[in-house]
Amino acid sequence: MAASTSASADTGTGTGTGATTGPVGRPGVRGLGGGRGPKGLRGGGPWRRSREPEGAPLSGAMRAVGAERLFNRVALGVLIALAVLWLVPLAWAFATSVRSSDEIATDPTAWWSGSPTFAAYGDLLTGGKLPYWYANSFITSALTTVLTVLTASLAAFALSRLRFRYRRPAFLLLLAGLMVPPQVLMIPQFLALQETGLLNTYWAVVLPQVPNVVAVFVFKQFFDGIPEELTEAARADGAGWLRTYWQIVMPLSKPAISAVTIFVFVWAWNNFLWPLLVVTDPEMMTLPVGLTSVQDAFGIPQAQLMASAVLGGVPLLTVFLLFQRRIVEGIAGTGLK
Amino acid sequence: MLAPFGFFYLVFLIGPLLYLLVAGFFNTSLVKGGLGEWVGLENYRRAMSTEEFWTSLWHSMWFTVLTTVPLVLLALVLALLTDRFSQGRWFFRLAFFAPFVLPSSVISLMFMWIFADQIGLAQSWAKSLGSETPPSWLGDPDWAMLSIAAATVWWTIGFNFVIYLAALQEIPRDVHEAAALDGAGPWQRIRHVVVPMLGRATTLVTVLQLVASLKVFDQIYMMTGGGPDRATEPALLYVYNTGFTEGRVGYASTVSLVLFVVILLISLVWFALLRRTEKEG
Numbered sequence: 001m002a003a004s005t006s007a008s009a010d011t012g013t014g015t016g017t018g019a020t021t022g023p024v025g026r027p028g029v030r031g032l033g034g035g036r037g038p039k040g041l042r043g044g045g046p047w048r049r050s051r052e053p054e055g056a057p058l059s060g061a062m063r064a065v066g067a068e069r070l071f072n073r074v075a076l077g078v079l080i081a082l083a084v085l086w087l088v089p090l091a092w093a094f095a096t097s098v099r100s101s102d103e104i105a106t107d108p109t110a111w112w113s114g115s116p117t118f119a120a121y122g123d124l125l126t127g128g129k130l131p132y133w134y135a136n137s138f139i140t141s142a143l144t145t146v147l148t149v150l151t152a153s154l155a156a157f158a159l160s161r162l163r164f165r166y167r168r169p170a171f172l173l174l175l176a177g178l179m180v181p182p183q184v185l186m187i188p189q190f191l192a193l194q195e196t197g198l199l200n201t202y203w204a205v206v207l208p209q210v211p212n213v214v215a216v217f218v219f220k221q222f223f224d225g226i227p228e229e230l231t232e233a234a235r236a237d238g239a240g241w242l243r244t245y246w247q248i249v250m251p252l253s254k255p256a257i258s259a260v261t262i263f264v265f266v267w268a269w270n271n272f273l274w275p276l277l278v279v280t281d282p283e284m285m286t287l288p289v290g291l292t293s294v295q296d297a298f299g300i301p302q303a304q305l306m307a308s309a310v311l312g313g314v315p316l317l318t319v320f321l322l323f324q325r326r327i328v329e330g331i332a333g334t335g336l337k
Numbered sequence: 338m339l340a341p342f343g344f345f346y347l348v349f350l351i352g353p354l355l356y357l358l359v360a361g362f363f364n365t366s367l368v369k370g371g372l373g374e375w376v377g378l379e380n381y382r383r384a385m386s387t388e389e390f391w392t393s394l395w396h397s398m399w400f401t402v403l404t405t406v407p408l409v410l411l412a413l414v415l416a417l418l419t420d421r422f423s424q425g426r427w428f429f430r431l432a433f434f435a436p437f438v439l440p441s442s443v444i445s446l447m448f449m450w451i452f453a454d455q456i457g458l459a460q461s462w463a464k465s466l467g468s469e470t471p472p473s474w475l476g477d478p479d480w481a482m483l484s485i486a487a488a489t490v491w492w493t494i495g496f497n498f499v500i501y502l503a504a505l506q507e508i509p510r511d512v513h514e515a516a517a518l519d520g521a522g523p524w525q526r527i528r529h530v531v532v533p534m535l536g537r538a539t540t541l542v543t544v545l546q547l548v549a550s551l552k553v554f555d556q557i558y559m560m561t562g563g564g565p566d567r568a569t570e571p572a573l574l575y576v577y578n579t580g581f582t583e584g585r586v587g588y589a590s591t592v593s594l595v596l597f598v599v600i601l602l603i604s605l606v607w608f609a610l611l612r613r614t615e616k617e618g
Contacts, residue, residue, distance in 0.1 A: 067522050068517075068522075068523055071522070072422075075418040075421055075422075076418075076422065078418060079415070079418045079419060079422075079429055082415065083429055083432035083433065084432075086432045086491065087432055088458075089436075089448065089451060089491065092458055093450070096450065108455075108456035108461075109456070109457075109458055151341040151345060154338045154339070155338065155341075155342035158338040158339045159339070162338065170339060170343075173351075177346065177351075179600075179601055179605075180350060180354060180597070181600055182350075183554065183573055184357070184593040184596055185349075185353040185354065185593070186580075187360075187580045187589055187590055187593060188354075188356035188357060188360070188590070190581075191356075191586070192348070192352070192353070207349065210345040210349070211342065211345040211349050211350050213346075216342065241338065242338070270438075270439075270441065272440065272442065272554075273554050273558075288442040291440070291442035291443065292442050295442070295445065295449070295559065302456075305450065306447070308446065309443045309446040309447050312443040312446070313439045316438045316439060316440070317435060317439070319438065327438075328430065328434070331496060331499045331500060331503075332499055332500060332502070332503030333503075
């Protein structure tokens with residue numbers, strides 16, 4: 001972007017020398033084109049015009065390069081030290097999980113095991129409720145995700161394309177919902193589910209998580225970017241709104257769908273407070289809630305506690321590694337809205 | 338087409354919110370069912386005169402201060418440093434961001450082991466740094482909140498880090514080069530050129546962090562259960578305890594509502610700030 005503006009500025013002068021002087025350009029030539037650059041920031045005109053490259057003392061430049069190098073070295077050192085520190089808890093949890101109880105008892109803070117064993121993992125996966133928790137977490141998160149994507153995208157489509165009477169109030173009501181932290185609603189939500197007799201079912205975990213206002217706004221923003229002509233053409237061909245949504249808009253919205261899917265899934269998977277309230281049956285618990293019952297029970301070997309932490313972390317770490325770019329871009333996008 | 342979402346929205350968001358407003362005026366109880374008797378402002382009066390209510394609010398705010406400051410500043414520093422290196426960036430992003438995707442119970446399990454008395458890593462490190470009798474990190478009322486805050490910083494810094502890193506990438510290379518050619522050293526460039534351009538990201542990160550920290554529940558519930566001696570009980574845990582453990586639904590509704598208003602005020606300040614920075618930009 002910046003390169004193309006400066007190039008056009010150079011050719012715009014019409015002298016023909018702009019191309020041969022390269023990116024630095026001659027101050028005079030640059031000055032002519034400078035006014036056309038957006039906001040003057042990208043073109044970089046102003047400062048270049050003001051300084052004289054030939055007149056700058058060479059020693060100063062060399063000192064600057066030295067300072068730069070030193071700064072980079074220190075920065076790299078600090079970063080690596082902190083990154084290693086950041087990996088310590090994960091590494092230590094894993095190191096503990098492959099040690100035997102005797103080893104942990106004699107030297108609890110050692111990093112290496114003389115005879116690493118995966119017995120703790122075996123015990124958890126065969127003897128405990130962990131397989132249930134995996135399944136429950138997967139089912140409830142997947143259900144939440146599907147319902148959220150469908151309802152949120154439908155609502156976003158209505159807000160983006162339909163012209164109905166209470167559109168503006170509906171929009172404002174939704175916007176207000178952004179400010180309600182669901183956690184403060186735990187008591188009435190719980191009472192509502194108790195009334196309907198849904199406690200200890202998947203639906204109790206799933207349903208209250210479905211109204212996700214953020215998802216509606218993500219979809220709406222994306223739909224607003226789809227040209228009106230496309231949907232109008234479909235309408236002119238006789239397609240109803242529902243068909244236009246399903247056959248025209250949704251297939252074009254794969255990036256938004258995948259972003260919402262990943263985020264809602266991770267969100268639902270990590271939700272703790274809500275499933276803690278509505279599920280008391282150990283076989284219906286989600287993974288995060290189930291793990292606390294491991295923690296509360298006495299006499300569980302430390303290796304097993306850490307193995308359950310590792311096993312609890314593995315699914316989402318895998319998701320993260322697989323979709324690293326998507327997730328990071330999605331979060332970065334919140335800053336640009 | 339708005340109907341399916343609208344249904345869930347009304348049933349699980351607007352409805353409960355209205356219920357909080359109403360139940361706050363009744364002595365609703367979990368066991369008896371129904372709304373119970375009208376008590377007027379009694380719940381509010383009682384909350385104002387109950388010490389646990391104030392201390393729990395204070396704990397949420399103290400936790401918010403303890404986490405927001407490092408989570409914003411350290412994330413900024415990490416992003417500024419990482420931004421200098423195009424190679425190896427994936428490694429730093431992995432190290433700092435990976436913990437963020439983990440469930441709170443995994444964090445709690447790991448840090449309860451790290452902070453464990455006698456056998457934990459934290460005490461052993463403190464000893465090797467010269468402390469004869471390192472504190473009981475989660476068992477000492479003076480240290481428990483700090484320890485939980487430290488674990489939280491480790492856990493969630495990746496989110497802010499990624500937002501800052503993206504904001505830094507928005508700054509055109511020319512700006513760096515320009516300042517460098519003007520003779521600004523790396524440190525001056527960061528202070529006078531780069532950081533001022535991050536105002537928008539900083540507002541965003543700070544307010545998201547404030548709101549998230551005020552809602553703290555999970556890791557405190559698991560790591561200390563609000564103890565020792567209620568020294569770490571945050572507002573949401575107070576709601577949980579009064580509402581579900583003691584069954585005082587009306588009173589707990591009042592407390593929820595107060596917490597909601599606090600969070601709402603902060604969000605509104607955010608919108609005001611954001612609009613102002615937008616106008617300036």
